[in-house]
Amino acid sequence: MDMxxxxxIAAPKQAVWDALNDADALxxxxxxxxxxxxxxxxxxxxxxxxxxxxxxxxFSGEVTLSDIDAPNGYTLTGEGSGGAAGFGKGExxxxxxxxxxxxxxxxxxxAMVGGKLAQIxxxxxxxxxxxxAGQFFENFASHLEAESGQPExxxxxxxxxxxxxxxxAQTNEAGGQSLFWGMMGAALIILWIINH
Amino acid sequence: xxxxxxxxGIGQPVRRKEDQRLLTGGGQYTDDINIEGQVYxxxxxxTYAHARIIDIDISAATTAPGVLAVFTGQDLAKDGVGRVxxxxxLKELDGTPIFKTQRLAMPTDKIRFSGEPLAVVVAETAYQAxxxxxxxxxxxxxxxxxxxxxxxxxxxxAAIHDKxxxxxxxxxxxxxxxxxxxxxxxxxxxxxxxxxxxxVVPVPMEPKCCTAEMDTESGRMTIYAPFQxxxxxxxxxxxxxxxxxxxxxxxxSDNTGGGFGTRSKIYPEIxxxxxxxxxxxxxxxxxxxxxxxxxxxxxxxxQVNSAELAFDAEGxxxxxxxxxxxxxxxxxxxxGARLAVDGGGRILGGAYxxxxxxxxxxxxxxxxxxxxxYRGAGRPEAxxxxxxxxxxxxxxxEINSQELRRRNFINTFPYTTQLGxxxxxxxxxxxxxxxLAEADWAGFAARAAQSKARGKLRGFGLASFLEGAxxxxxxxxxxxxxxxxxxxxxxxxxxxxxxxxxxxxxxxxEKMGIPFDSIxxxxxxxxxxxxxxxxxxxxxxxxxxxxxxxxxxNIIIEKGKKIAGHLLQAEANEVTYEDAIFSASGGSxxxxxxxxxxxxxxxxxxxxxxxxDETYHYTRDGGRNDQSFPNGCHVCEVEVDPETGTIELLSYxxxxxxxxxxxxxxxxxxxHGGVAQGIGQALTEHTVYDEETGQLLTGSFMDYGMxxxxxxxxxxxxxxxxxxxxxxxxxxxxGEAGCCGAPPAFVNAVLDALKPLGIKHxxxxxxxxxxxxxxxxxxxxxxxxxWI
Numbered sequence: 014m015d016m017x018x019x020x021x022i023a024a025p026k027q028a029v030w031d032a033l034n035d036a037d038a039l040x041x042x043x044x045x046x047x048x049x050x051x052x053x054x055x056x057x058x059x060x061x062x063x064x065x066x067x068x069x070x071x072f073s074g075e076v077t078l079s080d081i082d083a084p085n086g087y088t089l090t091g092e093g094s095g096g097a098a099g100f101g102k103g104e105x106x107x108x109x110x111x112x113x114x115x116x117x118x119x120x121x122x123x124a125m126v127g128g129k130l131a132q133i134x135x136x137x138x139x140x141x142x143x144x145x146a147g148q149f150f151e152n153f154a155s156h157l158e159a160e161s162g163q164p165e166x167x168x169x170x171x172x173x174x175x176x177x178x179x180x181x182a183q184t185n186e187a188g189g190q191s192l193f194w195g196m197m198g199a200a201l202i203i204l205w206i207i208n209h
Numbered sequence: 210x211x212x213x214x215x216x217x218g219i220g221q222p223v224r225r226k227e228d229q230r231l232l233t234g235g236g237q238y239t240d241d242i243n244i245e246g247q248v249y250x251x252x253x254x255x256t257y258a259h260a261r262i263i264d265i266d267i268s269a270a271t272t273a274p275g276v277l278a279v280f281t282g283q284d285l286a287k288d289g290v291g292r293v294x295x296x297x298x299l300k301e302l303d304g305t306p307i308f309k310t311q312r313l314a315m316p317t318d319k320i321r322f323s324g325e326p327l328a329v330v331v332a333e334t335a336y337q338a339x340x341x342x343x344x345x346x347x348x349x350x351x352x353x354x355x356x357x358x359x360x361x362x363x364x365x366x367a368a369i370h371d372k373x374x375x376x377x378x379x380x381x382x383x384x385x386x387x388x389x390x391x392x393x394x395x396x397x398x399x400x401x402x403x404x405x406x407x408x409v410v411p412v413p414m415e416p417k418c419c420t421a422e423m424d425t426e427s428g429r430m431t432i433y434a435p436f437q438x439x440x441x442x443x444x445x446x447x448x449x450x451x452x453x454x455x456x457x458x459x460x461x462s463d464n465t466g467g468g469f470g471t472r473s474k475i476y477p478e479i480x481x482x483x484x485x486x487x488x489x490x491x492x493x494x495x496x497x498x499x500x501x502x503x504x505x506x507x508x509x510x511x512q513v514n515s516a517e518l519a520f521d522a523e524g525x526x527x528x529x530x531x532x533x534x535x536x537x538x539x540x541x542x543x544x545g546a547r548l549a550v551d552g553g554g555r556i557l558g559g560a561y562x563x564x565x566x567x568x569x570x571x572x573x574x575x576x577x578x579x580x581x582x583y584r585g586a587g588r589p590e591a592x593x594x595x596x597x598x599x600x601x602x603x604x605x606x607e608i609n610s611q612e613l614r615r616r617n618f619i620n621t622f623p624y625t626t627q628l629g630x631x632x633x634x635x636x637x638x639x640x641x642x643x644x645l646a647e648a649d650w651a652g653f654a655a656r657a658a659q660s661k662a663r664g665k666l667r668g669f670g671l672a673s674f675l676e677g678a679x680x681x682x683x684x685x686x687x688x689x690x691x692x693x694x695x696x697x698x699x700x701x702x703x704x705x706x707x708x709x710x711x712x713x714x715x716x717x718x719e720k721m722g723i724p725f726d727s728i729x730x731x732x733x734x735x736x737x738x739x740x741x742x743x744x745x746x747x748x749x750x751x752x753x754x755x756x757x758x759x760x761x762x763n764i765i766i767e768k769g770k771k772i773a774g775h776l777l778q779a780e781a782n783e784v785t786y787e788d789a790i791f792s793a794s795g796g797s798x799x800x801x802x803x804x805x806x807x808x809x810x811x812x813x814x815x816x817x818x819x820x821x822d823e824t825y826h827y828t829r830d831g832g833r834n835d836q837s838f839p840n841g842c843h844v845c846e847v848e849v850d851p852e853t854g855t856i857e858l859l860s861y862x863x864x865x866x867x868x869x870x871x872x873x874x875x876x877x878x879x880x881h882g883g884v885a886q887g888i889g890q891a892l893t894e895h896t897v898y899d900e901e902t903g904q905l906l907t908g909s910f911m912d913y914g915m916x917x918x919x920x921x922x923x924x925x926x927x928x929x930x931x932x933x934x935x936x937x938x939x940x941x942x943x944g945e946a947g948c949c950g951a952p953p954a955f956v957n958a959v960l961d962a963l964k965p966l967g968i969k970h971x972x973x974x975x976x977x978x979x980x981x982x983x984x985x986x987x988x989x990x991x992x993x994x995x996w997i
Contacts, residue, residue: 097343099256125902128256132908133500
């Protein structure tokens with residue numbers, strides 16, 4: 014599945030970039046993150062407890078960064094495995110654009126999930142993704158706020174879904190599957206961000 | 210005596226003797242059976258659809274609480290557990306035999322579909338087993354997944370089995386295309402169509418389950434599992450685990466929550482469970498959950514058909530060309546690769562005379578669970594193709610579709626189909642006339658106008674069909690008259706909803722003139738079933754088992770005459786039998802007296818065996834080509850809401866020629882069930898695998914659309930019985946006909962409704978989304994003006 018989306022963060026580009034590359038900032042932001050380790054400048058590993066409907070599992074993930082163009086963007090390649098619960102993997106290109114002192118994180122992603130996560134989880138990914146995304150960006154913004162000490166500069170992102178929905182609708186011309194693919198993609202983005 | 214044949218004999222609407230028990234919670238299903246000391250098993254299943262196995266790490270699972278053992282395919286291989294062989298005697302035109310995949314219970318080399326079992330955990334409780342299974346880690350190198358039959362046929366496709374790089378298990382052709390091409394060259398019109406026959410999940414109410422009881426003292430295993438005929442599983446487990454010694458394996462099923470063909474298969478899970486039970490010397494119980502049943506029960510259908518009919522100027526069919534791609538899944542299962550060839554092939558062309566046929570059928574292996582028999586098993590697909598084609602042809606030839614059918618119906622019998630089936634009788638035109646009259650075809654135009662006034666599109670659809678039912682041309686039944694006058698029918702056929710206890714009793718009651726209530730059915734146990742008894746599939750039990758009962762009764766009557774003659778001091782050939790009374794030279798004895806005497810050696814004439822107990826091995830005259838040929842005409846009326854794409858089934862009329870109707874209540878039930886499954890496939894059911902990853906996306910009831918009561922209308926089921934000449938009961942198997950008639954009748958009705966919009970084609974399932982999209986596209990493309 015392919016999807017695109019964007020998220021506005023009320024912080025300067027460099028600050029957002031730094032936070033996106035900071036294990037502590039990510040650990041604080043990712044819902045259910047138990048540990049995150051920056052193994053090198055381009056490799057992260059993480060353990061995250063995640064529930065998508067009835068599928069609950071502890072996912073172990075590895076994410077590699079490439080095409081790094083600080084502070085403008087990079088490519089994430091990652092895979093997270095929840096054992097019998099299934100796996101998620103894929104690639105996302107992330108671009109940061111400064112806009113009036115704020116930063117727009119935009120991404121294009123290609124993703125896939127497998128196992129029970131695909132079999133029974135996909136109908137519930139919509140709600141899960143919205144919830145996790147909301148939590149992530151809320152946490153991420155709070156973290157930046159605390160770091161920068163400029164509460165007024167932090168404007169929590171608008172709900173995630175509206176940013177995603179148009180992209181999802183665009184990416185699929187095949188018809189009936191479009192919404193659900195979009196939602197799958199949304200969830201995967203979250204998984205990556207989580208794993209990142 | 211006449212009273213109960215009038216009430217309970219052949220053709221009477223006898224209420225099912227099974228129902229009191231089943232409807233009051235008295236049924237005993239596999240999970241209801243618990244054995245003292247049983248332990249529980251869970252499977253770890255593959256999450257990848259295609260991957261090379263590097264390592265399966267079971268260390269964490271083996272030390273988890275309550276765990277008794279963990280086994281992988283390697284353990285089974287080390288213990289010499291072999292492969293499940295398939296025995297399909299089909300060859301390609303050049304003599305190449307079908308590719309045999311030789312499946313292990315759990316693979317050691319590669320993962321070939323998402324959901325494939327990779328390891329089992331046995332623990333003291335079911336939850337401990339499931340928890341421990343989640344601790345197993347699989348290290349595997351993912352390979353590109355091949356998901357659809359078209360993908361599998363592509364040059365660049367990854368090979369599912371290294372020994373068969375082109376993924377084609379069998380490319381079957383009946384002949385070269387030359388003969389067809391010659392008639393096509395002279396044809397007035399060629400009409401062609403490409404159709405997808407959507408994959409469906411069988412979804413029996415009872416999930417896949419099995420309890421294997423190992424008696425270490427006797428060295429004997431009992432397998433409790435829902436199964437449509439236990440001999441095959443007994444043989445398979447004996448071959449793989451007990452050196453071929455069938456005496457050491459018993460298979461037992463009491464009640465079964467639906468079969469539909471999918472419960473007639475030797476699943477690898479059963480082999481793995483039996484292995485674990487034998488290895489541990491314990492009773493091992495497994496209840497698959499619905500998710501596991503979705504990914505691992507063999508699915509049904511899944512074909513892509515490119516078909517064409519060549520017509521002369523009068524609208525008569527000159528020839529039929531069909532190229533079929535079947536997605537048979539990862540493994541060549543027992544029947545998967547023969548359904549389109551043997552199952553559908555036998556009646557290709559349906560109700561119509563086909564002078565020349567070219568049929569090419571490629572059975573493609575993919576990274577999906579295998580497909581195999583599902584109610585109809587090839588015949589619904591075959592009828593769907595030709596009935597869609599006939600509607601399209603009628604439009605292109607500008608001949609009324611009913612008239613086009615009439616011009617081409619098979620009407621001289623016996624008729625031999627292109628693949629050699631001898632259709633003995635039928636009256637397709639009469640069935641169609643009955644259906645049109647009952648459904649008030651004459652009033653359709655007025656009803657359509659009313660619908661239009663309400664903003665709805667109304668359509669009328671029709672499908673004539675030909676079924677071929679009977680399966681293996683042999684069956685064995687045992688009929689035992691007990692001393693107390695009771696009668697037991699002991700068999701290897703297995704009623705999993707068909708009502709055999711009732712119907713067999715009716716047959717026996719009618720034949721022998723004995724009370725219906727004195728007759729019982731003993732089934733589902735390989736310890737009691739006659740050796741080499743077969744099972745219930747292919748709508749065969751009445752026509753095979755029923756006839757075997759009649760013939761066993763004939764032997765019993767002859768033996769009874771000898772006993773009666775002895776008792777009456779008359780010659781056996783002077784004794785007559787009627788309505789349970791043996792009479793000779795002024796005297797008479799009852800069947801009950803004779804049965805008593807049969808078990809009393811002092812009252813038996815010399816030379817007769819003790820007892821009144823006969824086993825009859827029935828072999829159908831003419832073999833497999835002379836089975837029964839149920840047929841009929843189904844029509845339905847639908848209303849489409851153009852704003853939402855929602856389709857409402859307004860009425861459904863089924864006229865079935867299923868030969869002699871043994872019990873109209875039960876046959877009505879068979880028709881209703883078949884129609885419901887057919888409408889399910891046509892309207893809501895769709896199995897979706899992600900075409901990139903091979904993941905089953907419709908893996909639960911949240912996403913897989915089972916038909917609900919609201920999707921159906923009442924079904925008017927009428928019979929037009931023309932007794933089969935291929936068995937002495939005159940019956941034609943009724944169980945699968947509904948699935949043959951319903952999909953084409955329904956889709957034809959929807960296309961009829963959508964005709965004003967210029968929509969000429971839709972593939973099943975006709976979900977509101979698919980239908981709305983077609984409507985929307987027709988409007989935005991501006992091909993037609995808005996219909997109102």
